[in-house]
Ligand SMILES: NC(=O)C1=CN([C@@H]2O[C@H](COP(=O)(O)OP(=O)(O)OC[C@H]3O[C@@H](n4cnc5c(N)ncnc54)[C@H](O)[C@@H]3O)[C@@H](O)[C@H]2O)C=CC1
Ligand SMILES: CC(C)CC(=O)C(=O)O
């Protein structure tokens with residue numbers, strides 16, 4: 126059997142900068158741990174649009190379907206804001222998620238001890254925080270039809286459709302319950318069943334999956350607006366949060382600030398098992414291309430580095446090496462190394478993206 130394959134899609138803006146650091150970490154694993162990957166690279170998002178006039182070339186899509194895992198930086202940026210949606214960078218990412226059928230987006234929000242006093246919330250509220258948001262990723266309002274901007278009664282109307290089938294809810298609910306069994310054994314499902322039919326169906330299906338196959342897991346339901354409030358009021362009440370595509374997008378950015386910064390939040394997007402038993406998978410930081418800091422060496426690469434740790438765990442059965450990488454990031458933070466997003470304006474000089482990468486590599490060396 127050959128080395129496991131990894132397709133790297135840096136994308137746009139800080140996606141390219143943070144991915145530079147992940148490449149060095151992948152090399153480190155090859156050299157120091159004998160964990161070699163068959164790495165290929167391609168374009169996605171604005172970079173692909175500039176080269177090919179499309180945010181995701183068919184050849185790239187085909188490659189993504191073949192590899193063991195895809196690692197993506199971020200897409201988008203102001204240069205592409207006025208494009209028709211069909212060719213916008215974000216559309217490339219949506220296509221990738223949809224065609225790979227990556228229905229379960231795992232977004233862990235963990236507060237490292239060293240950042241507990243930096244979080245937007247009081248230290249005791251976030252200290253030791255470890256929650257997992259499971260966001261449905263291939264349906265809901267980012268994909269439902271009809272969608273578009275249409276003429277109606279002499280004016281334009283913008284339409285997106287929140288749509289969920291029972292099977293779509295069923296499969297992502299199972300992912301959440303399975304994860305909960307390996308964690309704190311609790312799932313809180315969030316929707317708006319009070320005002321949305323899709324929410325009513327969501328709640329019914331989640332309850333049914335629970336009652337039939339996961340009665341031992343503690344299940345609660347919460348309206349997503351209250352969920353957002355509870356997330357900043359008392360986040361440690363949650364273990365696994367299960368929610369739809371749109372609410373999950375919002376709630377996970379919100380959870381980022383509990384951990385200190387959006388620059389700290391990794392994610393894994395998982396689909397059905399492939400022939401080798403591993404899930405189809407794409408790993409990416411939760412953040413976007415951050416045009417306000419792009420090209421300045423200011424981006425925090427930790428979210429992308431931690432996304433690679435998730436790849437080690439979920440795609441390559443390297444749980445111990447994932448632990449090693451997460452511990453390296455934790456040590457660096459404990460040593461006080463900080464990119465600008467992890468400091469108050471008046472603090473000492475922040476480190477650059479590549480200096481943060483240097484520090485993580487040094488911590489990895491020290492772990493041997
Ligand atoms: N998965 C993806 O590729 C995503 C792409 N986007 C796209 O990115 C572009 C910019 O979107 P925004 O709304 O500005 O969201 P964003 O996530 O790019 O940035 C929001 C804020 O967080 C900061 N930030 C984000 N990541 C950081 C990091 N690693 N280190 C330090 N600071 C960081 C940024 O500087 C900015 O102030 C848009 O085109 C958007 O559609 C947005 C979210 C996800
Ligand atoms: C397609 C992305 C730009 C949407 C997003 O913000 C995300 O998935 O976190």
Ligand SMILES: [Mg+2]
Pocket residue numbers: 374375378411
């Ligand atoms: Mg988002």
